[in-house]
Amino acid sequence: MSSARNVTVKLLDKEYTIGCPDGAEAELLASADYLNEKMREIRSTGKIVGLERIAVMAALNMSHELLKAKEHNRYHIETQLRRIASKIDQSLNTMDRED
Numbered sequence: 001m002s003s004a005r006n007v008t009v010k011l012l013d014k015e016y017t018i019g020c021p022d023g024a025e026a027e028l029l030a031s032a033d034y035l036n037e038k039m040r041e042i043r044s045t046g047k048i049v050g051l052e053r054i055a056v057m058a059a060l061n062m063s064h065e066l067l068k069a070k071e072h073n074r075y076h077i078e079t080q081l082r083r084i085a086s087k088i089d090q091s092l093n094t095m096d097r098e099d
Helices: 025-045 051-098
Strands: 004-011 014-021
Touching: 004 025, 014 025, 025 051
Parallel strands: none
Antiparallel strands: 004 014
16 A cells, blocks of 8 residues: 655645655646646636636636547557458458459
């Protein structure tokens, strides 16, 4: 069983202490840096005020990015699988003709 440790992250100049499994500190800090960057972008527009609202908008934007990336990856994988299937079919057809 891995032990957890506390890691302090900073979001919009406010510090938060987060429990984190050993070995995952770098990933947590990278995630916090990315979230902080997105929150700063939203705050800089001046359209949204309040830490909670900024955090919700950042989470929604990041979720949207993730879903788009997943869809893109799925499309790319399906395209590659179709190409492979086509090559297999061509090879099998060639083998059938040689028999």
